[in-house]
Amino acid sequence: MYMSRIRLQPDASENKDFWKSLGDTYQIHRLLWSLFADDPQRSRDFLYRHEKSENLPTFYCVAERIPEDMSDMWQIESKLYEPLLHVDQRLSFSLCANPIRTKRDDDKKQHRHDVVMNAKNQLKQEGVPRGEWPSEAEIVQEQGFEWLARKGEQYGFMVGEHEVRADGYRQERFYKAKGKHQVNISTIDFTGLLNVTDPERFKNALYGGIGPAKGFGCGLLMVRRPLM
Numbered sequence: 001m002y003m004s005r006i007r008l009q010p011d012a013s014e015n016k017d018f019w020k021s022l023g024d025t026y027q028i029h030r031l032l033w034s035l036f037a038d039d040p041q042r043s044r045d046f047l048y049r050h051e052k053s054e055n056l057p058t059f060y061c062v063a064e065r066i067p068e069d070m071s072d073m074w075q076i077e078s079k080l081y082e083p084l085l086h087v088d089q090r091l092s093f094s095l096c097a098n099p100i101r102t103k104r105d106d107d108k109k110q111h112r113h114d115v116v117m118n119a120k121n122q123l124k125q126e127g128v129p130r131g132e133w134p135s136e137a138e139i140v141q142e143q144g145f146e147w148l149a150r151k152g153e154q155y156g157f158m159v160g161e162h163e164v165r166a167d168g169y170r171q172e173r174f175y176k177a178k179g180k181h182q183v184n185i186s187t188i189d190f191t192g193l194l195n196v197t198d199p200e201r202f203k204n205a206l207y208g209g210i211g212p213a214k215g216f217g218c219g220l221l222m223v224r225r226p227l228m
Contacts, residue, residue, distance in 0.1 A: 001062060001063065001064055001080070001081040001082065002062070002063055002064070002065065002066050002078045002079065002080060002081055003061070003062055003080075004059075004060070004061040004062075004066060004067055004076055004078040005058065005059070005060055005076075005077045005078075006058065006059040006060075006067060006075070007058050007059075007075045008073065008074060008075070009072065009073055026174045026176055026183070028057075028216075028217065029216050029217070032048050032217075034070075035069060035076075036065065036067055045063060045065070046061050046062065046065070046067075047061065047062045047208075047209045047220040048061045048062075048217055048220060049061075049220040049222065050096075050217045060222065062081060062207060062220060081206075083203070083206060085196055085202055085203060086196065086199060087196060087199065088195060088197075089195070089196040090193060090196075091193070091194055091195075091196065092191075092192070093190070093192060093223045093224075094189070094191045094221075094222050095148075095189070095190040095191075095219075095221050095222070096187055096188075096189050096190075096217065097147075097188060097190060097210055097211045097219060098114070098185055098212050098216075099115045099143070099147040099211060100112045100115065100186075100211070100212060101113050101114075112212075115143040115146070115147050116139055116140055116143055116144075116169055116186065116188075117186070118143070119142075120139065136169065137167065140166050140169045141165070143166075144166025144167075144169075144188045145166055148166070148190055151205075151210050151211065152194065152197075155198075155202055155204060155205035156198030156199065156201030156205070157194045157197055157198075158195045159195075163192045163193040163194075164192035165190070165192055166190050167188070168187070168189035169186065169187070169188050170186070170187055171184065171185070172184070172185045172186075172187070173185075185216055185218070187218060205221055206223070
């Protein structure tokens with residue numbers, strides 16, 4: 001696997017056509033696809049995370065291939081990504097994820113709800129007056145942590161309630177090109193410390209991502225040794 005950092009060339013920041021291409025999450029999705037578009041039939045085989053550095057876009061990608069830029073607009077730095085992992089290893093991490101709960105209705109049809117809206121709907125159904133609800137920040141922290149802890153059981157890591165921060169909750173809505181169906185994505189930013197419990201399963205999380213909406217910049221778990 002390779003970890004790549006993708007940044008704008010210094011002279012590309014003044015390219016008006018480029019800034020138009022970053023209109024929404026779907027446009028960013030298409031831009032990243034263009035860097036891996038060696039075959040029109042290929043399915044997505046990379047994860048990415050979108051950040052800003054000095055108010056300019058920066059992307060981190062994990063993939064079996066090195067991205068290629070045909071536009072001379074990007075600086076791409078890639079290196080082998082083969083983390084050495086062991087049981088009880090302690091790592092700091094960051095993650096932008098799309099935490100959801102899947103429920104079935106009376107007709108057994110599945111419905112996806114982001115964990116924050118799901119918690120708010122439960123409060124409504126229980127008849128809790130809105131003035132007595134926890135703040136949104138409290139809901140995001142509690143529900144985000146519970147979701148991440150469950151993912152840890154699945155992917156070979158453990159997190160402590162007081163060592164994880166869940167915030168930055170936001171909802172995005174956009175349309176795919178030539179499509180009338182609206183895509184809704186809710187994301188939470190996670191930062192904190194984790195302990196590795198199963199190195200092989202944890203490596204699957206690093207290489208394959210966590211949660212849905214991976215094609216739209218969610219799920220890339222970035223880790224490093226904790227700062228002393």
